[in-house]
Amino acid sequence: MALRTIVLEGDDILNKKCRPVEKFDGRLEQMMDDLVETLAATENGVGLAAPQVGILRRFVVINVGEGPIELVNPTIIAQEGEQEAVEGCLSCPGEYGVTKRPMSVTVQAQDRKGNTFTVSGEGLLARALCHELDHLDGILFKQRTVRMVDPEEEQEGAAEE
């Protein structure tokens, strides 16, 4: 396992659409381990997507405090309601904005072995799922913000993703 450098806004890789994972092999395991480890080493991170560590493939890890959830080739298959909350991104340090997201989502994905499963989340988990899946399509949270917030009025508990 190895810590990877988190790519920052301004790097083209964050605007690109990632390709599906097709091979569920040792290399994917290695990359997923790196992603999990890199997220765990961040201060307030609740999610990290492969392109944020320079890999243009469709996988992410999310941890809202209950352990890492690994999602390969994830897609949202259901969503309900609406929420507005302050969001940040590990690729945009020090910047926060209010985004409008579904209150709950259900995502279908594969695990690192290629087995299909679904995960449902509300609140923060729903937000993290939407945020990370956006990264796989080259979309940053700033493209979803209702308004940016002043870092001065910061922001207990704002999630970094």
Ligand code: NI
């Ligand atoms: Ni992010």
